[in-house]
Amino acid sequence: MDWLALLDGSGFEFARQVLQRGTAAVALVAFVSSWSQFPALLGERGLLPVRRFLELGYARRQPTIFRWRYSDRMLRACCALGALVAASLVAGLPQLGPPWVPLLAFGVLWALYLSIVTVGQTFYGFGWESLLLESLFVVAFLGSNEVAPPILVLGFVWWLVFRLEFGAGMIKWRGGREWRDLTALMYHHETQPMPNPLSRWAHLLPAWFHRSEVVANFIAQLGVPFLLFAPQPVASVAALVIVGTQAWLVLTGNFAWLNWLTMVLACSAIGDGFLHAVLPAWPAEAAYAPTPVWFQALTTLVFAGLVVLSWQPLRNLFARHQLMNASFNRFHLVNAYGAFGTVTKRRDEVVVEGTEQADPGPGDWVAYEFHGKPGDPARVPRQFAPYHLRLDWLMWFLALGAPDHGWFRAFLVRLLEADPATLRLLRVDPFEGRRPVAVRAKVYRYRFATRRERRETGLWWMREDAGVLVAPIALGARP
Known part of the structure; x- marks a missing residue:
């Protein structure tokens, strides 16, 4: 043969x-x-x-x-x-x-x-x-x-x-x-x-x-x-x-x-x-x-x-402590895969807001909107895959309590600077290219609206305030 x-x-x-x-x-x-x-x-x-x-x-x-x-x-x-x-x-x-x-x-x-x-x-x-x-x-x-x-x-x-x-x-x-x-x-x-x-x-x-x-x-x-x-x-x-x-x-x-x-x-x-x-x-x-x-x-x-x-x-x-999404060599060949070993039971979202007022009141803060992650409760989520929205994904991990390793602090500074490249990563810049006086990051708890809530309010998401992640900062201050 x-x-x-x-x-x-x-x-x-x-x-x-x-x-x-x-x-x-x-x-x-x-x-x-x-x-x-x-x-x-x-x-x-x-x-x-x-x-x-x-x-x-x-x-x-x-x-x-x-x-x-x-x-x-x-x-x-x-x-x-x-x-x-x-x-x-x-x-x-x-x-x-x-x-x-x-x-x-x-x-x-x-x-x-x-x-x-x-x-x-x-x-x-x-x-x-x-x-x-x-x-x-x-x-x-x-x-x-x-x-x-x-x-x-x-x-x-x-x-x-x-x-x-x-x-x-x-x-x-x-x-x-x-x-x-x-x-x-x-x-x-x-x-x-x-x-x-x-x-x-x-x-x-x-x-x-x-x-x-x-x-x-x-x-x-x-x-x-x-x-x-x-x-x-x-x-x-x-x-x-x-x-x-x-x-x-x-x-x-x-x-x-x-x-x-x-x-x-x-x-x-x-x-x-x-x-x-x-x-x-x-x-x-x-x-x-x-x-x-x-x-x-x-x-x-x-x-x-x-x-x-x-x-x-x-x-x-077959290991007792199975690794997921791990590479065993520098060339990413023959890797270990896996996802969602645990499922989170509640959804927290980090919402980044800015203001143009030196002494803002509650109504003076407006939100930056991302392409993929939930923000505006009335907005229906879009289909983006197979395209990969990397910033939006990292924001999800941030809401889970993952460390930002400095990237989120740098992101807030770029927003204060109205950096054009950073703003192009977003769906909505509420200041249309102008520099805000201050920005902050709040946490909201989201859930899908029920059928009845959707009919009555027109909202896709229901949300409630869950606290502040980053207090208001201005340019020159450390987040």
């Missing part, structure tokens, strides 16, 4: 097309997000400047092109190049050449985005950053249209989806009691970081439905991932179940590109034969040229290296 024939993934052309184009599409969103937000958050006059971060000895040893020099212009050049390469992959252009062309293209995306994430500090400390980096690296070795998809690479993507789903399920099972007593989703739709237009509708569904959601979640995350490694058509059905559960999360929340990329990765297990049976227009087989020996050898070597790196994530899945 020719051992090289075992590496042939014929029968998974649909999977390859979705993986390559879908992962590149998410990367495109990530680079556009960084172009528009990174300078204000982390740039030369950012809230957590990269140059200050790079003064740390630890930072200078990390894999980033900015370790030698950082400028906002250089950052935007990286984002523009990344977006251009990602767009070409979405269009399928590099895939028309030999296998090394898409390999090089995805390698560029991985290296550029790794450079950004490495210096992104708390604003890039999300699990889906590592998920995107790992996906870009692995998908790079799927080859081009002229050769069969390497089965080892597809198999590693199945392992990635398994870690992603099973890890999330184990975090929940080991986490808060609300998961085990099936009540978690009676709260989650209301208290999740960034609700969308359908979140309130989902929250107001009956209790029996929410309990069913939790049961379905455990089945999809603790049972179904094992079936990704089963023969066809079982693996294809398992993939569709994962896609369906992730689609429900897309419909009811804003989790950046986490759910979108998970759906893309899950499609790796959908076979062409299964798809042909459902959609006869898709061919059951595809013809390929012989795969170059150098490419087969390279994919085998990379697969072996990734298997070695899988030992720690595998142990973590």
Whole structure:
């Protein structure tokens, strides 16, 4: 038997097309997000400047092109190049050449985005950053249209989806009691970081439905991932179940590109034969040229290296103190994933207000409005995912009591200065570019309006004053 024939993934052309184009599409969103937000958050006059971060000895040893020099212009050049390469992959252009062309293209995306994430500090400390980096690296070795998809690479993507789903399920099972007593989703739709237009509708569904959601979640995350490694058509059905559960999360929340990329990765297990049976227009087989020996050898070597790196994530899945969203190496390869081990049962929001009065009364304070996080109780939440609103997410963590590490104090100072770059991160600047005399941060407790309250008041949220986080400060004062 020719051992090289075992590496042939014929029968998974649909999977390859979705993986390559879908992962590149998410990367495109990530680079556009960084172009528009990174300078204000982390740039030369950012809230957590990269140059200050790079003064740390630890930072200078990390894999980033900015370790030698950082400028906002250089950052935007990286984002523009990344977006251009990602767009070409979405269009399928590099895939028309030999296998090394898409390999090089995805390698560029991985290296550029790794450079950004490495210096992104708390604003890039999300699990889906590592998920995107790992996906870009692995998908790079799927080859081009002229050769069969390497089965080892597809198999590693199945392992990635398994870690992603099973890890999330184990975090929940080991986490808060609300998961085990099936009540978690009676709260989650209301208290999740960034609700969308359908979140309130989902929250107001009956209790029996929410309990069913939790049961379905455990089945999809603790049972179904094992079936990704089963023969066809079982693996294809398992993939569709994962896609369906992730689609429900897309419909009811804003989790950046986490759910979108998970759906893309899950499609790796959908076979062409299964798809042909459902959609006869898709061919059951595809013809390929012989795969170059150098490419087969390279994919085998990379697969072996990734298997070695899988030992720690595998142990973590069954560890008593399971880590979630953890990277075990500087390159964000073969990571641990998971989210919402506990669900908060109440929603506190930090509302930032300013005034133009030197001696303001209660009616002289007006609120800055963010794009994604709740503010005005009458405003219906918007859909932003897969776009990632980094400042809005950090504001949610701040309301939970997470330390701001200096970024929020710097944010208040930028508002006092009416810094244009910072104000562009917001939906509403109540002073239209003028400097306020003072700003403050208050905490309000939010909950979704009931159907009756909505009819009577027209409000989407009901809220009550929960105190002051930061007392009024003026320019020159320390928050």
